[in-house]
Amino acid sequence: MPITNVEELNPESRAYLESLVDQLITEQKRVGTPSPLWCLYCGSGNNPSRCTCGVKIFGCSEPFVNACSDCMSAHKKVARHLAKMFSFPKSNRVDSRRHAYFKQTVQAAEKIDGNLFRELTKTEAWTDGDTVFKQRVLASFRKANFTQFQSLARGIAEQEDAYVLRSIGRFIRSVG
Ligand SMILES: [Zn+2]
Numbered sequence: 262m263p264i265t266n267v268e269e270l271n272p273e274s275r276a277y278l279e280s281l282v283d284q285l286i287t288e289q290k291r292v293g294t295p296s297p298l299w300c301l302y303c304g305s306g307n308n309p310s311r312c313t314c315g316v317k318i319f320g321c322s323e324p325f326v327n328a329c330s331d332c333m334s335a336h337k338k339v340a341r342h343l344a345k346m347f348s349f350p351k352s353n354r355v356d357s358r359r360h361a362y363f364k365q366t367v368q369a370a371e372k373i374d375g376n377l378f379r380e381l382t383k384t385e386a387w388t389d390g391d392t393v394f395k396q397r398v399l400a401s402f403r404k405a406n407f408t409q410f411q412s413l414a415r416g417i418a419e420q421e422d423a424y425v426l427r428s429i430g431r432f433i434r435s436v437g
């Protein structure tokens with residue numbers, strides 16, 4: 262019989278669950294508020310330190326902003342994806358890799374944060390010049406006050422996997 266009611270739990274389990282919920286609520290309230298004591302992005306108080314991702318626009322170079330190791334590694338993953346995207350030139354070809362990377366970013370954002378999604382979609386990966394494109398994409402994160410980098414890093418990884426699988430599928434069909 263699965264437990265459907267918290268009342269059915271033994272006192273120890275119940276106390277543990279309640280402390281877990283308390284912790285989550287506390288962490289949620291901290292998100293977006295800079296402090297040396299917690300991670301700006303997820304609120305975790307677990308060893309926050311200065312972020313070393315090097316992307317100023319994510320906000321981590323601001324004073325009193327610290328990040329936990331999970332958010333820091335997510336910053337680095339997202340930054341790597343964006344750097345790769347910016348390295349491809351503007352192209353009007355259907356197989357533009359810049360556009361493919363941009364689409365992965367936008368689709369991942371859509372599932373996580375409506376604000377970031379809206380800001381990103383104001384960017385035009387097809388027509389914006391290289392500098393404007395980069396500025397607009399990076400500014401989107403600040404304008405949306407985006408904090409959920411762990412979810413975004415996971416979402417982008419899923420989109421990348423799906424992209425690779427589709428490419429393999431296309432290749433198989435083309436030789437088949
Ligand atoms: Zn964090």
Ligand SMILES: [Zn+2]
Binds near residue numbers: 314319328
């Ligand atoms: Zn960072």
